[in-house]
Amino acid sequence: MLLLGQGDYELLWGDRTPDGRPRPGRGRPSGLTRERIVAEAVAIADAEGLQKVSMKHLADRLGSGVMSLYRHVPGKDELVVLMYDSLMAGPITVPEADHWRDVLLGWGRSVRGLFHDHPWALPVATGERPMGPHEAGWVDQVLGRLDAVGMPPATGLVAVLTVDCFALGAVRPEIGATGETAADFFRFLADPANTGRFPHLARVAADIAPDDPVEDHFEFGLHRVLDGLQLYLDRQ
């Protein structure tokens, strides 16, 4: 059960050395670092799922004692927030483009790619949390790209937001549906009682090729969103 609270602002934006604490220079140097801890936690989540990220498991992997972790991270929930923000370290992978449409297309696909690579991050992203520095970096970069191709910053923000919202929502059916076909998804319609109960759904399902992968919707939807934005901009 993951629920995040407030007060993560300091966690993400607090003043700290690359390691994690404001080290005046005294004392034992740290072998563990916040970065190593977060990176290992992400590795576990990617490979085994967020559920398997326990302080114990994590400490074992790092070859340290459980309580040592708490010197670098306030707690488990905060760790998850840091894990999420860490995903957006590194530069964003949006190709240079001449038109805002291509920039946003690339952005949408980047977001999609992120959640495909780290499916556990989607519920985290939809939980309550403040924007972290790495996430801010990503957004700043897209806005920069949009600015470069002539889209004013204010318009850029709503555009990015719109695309981002769509992308976030649209990855959901894709995740965990790896290899899932429409037939799997509509399995319940195999029961005749249910075809009567959901007549319209049944009609649609009948039209769909049973081995049609669910995943093709993303590109379609993204283009519709971009069309809508285009229309809006043209009217301005």
Added chain:
Amino acid sequence: MLLLGQGDYELLWGDRTPDGRPRPGRGRPSGLTRERIVAEAVAIADAEGLQKVSMKHLADRLGSGVMSLYRHVPGKDELVVLMYDSLMAGPITVPEADHWRDVLLGWGRSVRGLFHDHPWALPVATGERPMGPHEAGWVDQVLGRLDAVGMPPATGLVAVLTVDCFALGAVRPEIGATGETAADFFRFLADPANTGRFPHLARVAADIAPDDPVEDHFEFGLHRVLDGLQLYLDRQ
């Protein structure tokens, strides 16, 4: 840490009496029912957050022993799945309309309203899970409405999916941001070091009225999405 597994198909779609089990008629009648349990759990989640839904707390509220719950629900994770699906019991609140655009507009707003009333449901929705009977009912109803105003079922599905994706993504910034202003959201830009680090973001933030509520984006984005769909349909 909430993570759902597979195998929830039987849970949601298994053959059961209104109570929850296939009761041949023998044995002690049950005072507790799955419905009561799920409803109470939803009430707790609404009032205190999903985190506070523990089997103990729930049992106390219901005036029963903890282990009694397990007679009606396989486990905690499964309970959460049932809680989510139960939100979509009851008919969908989309007004009758003459044009598909209004139907989808209503649908988008319904989805938004759902997650506003039950913010805990968003991370659940974005987790891995099969479609439940109540959710299927909702979708079936919209498809029916769309069909009634002349939108063919196949087109209807992609349209619903697109709007749904957007709505799901777009509620996220709204939830928990109750009363949060743009100034709060961009709090980190108060630090001069950060305005240099995120120049484009800073520029946008400067343009926004500091007390502008974040929440106005939903309607804007939804209309863009609908515009995009309109364009697509016109081209058909």
Added chain:
DNA sequence: CTTAATAGCGTATCTCATACGCATCGATCG
């Protein structure tokens, strides 16, 4: 060399989910 400031971490505690088994209750059957 002393000392202050940290890092590492073992142990104890607390919260939770849940397996197991017994007691109880009622409808059905003899």
Added chain:
DNA sequence: CGATCGATGCGTATGAGATACGCTATTAAG
């Protein structure tokens, strides 16, 4: 009408997981 079977209600025990506390080890500064 009483025996019986099938289900429910639930106390207790177990085990996982997060984390508070406090001790020890380590190193730089003085």
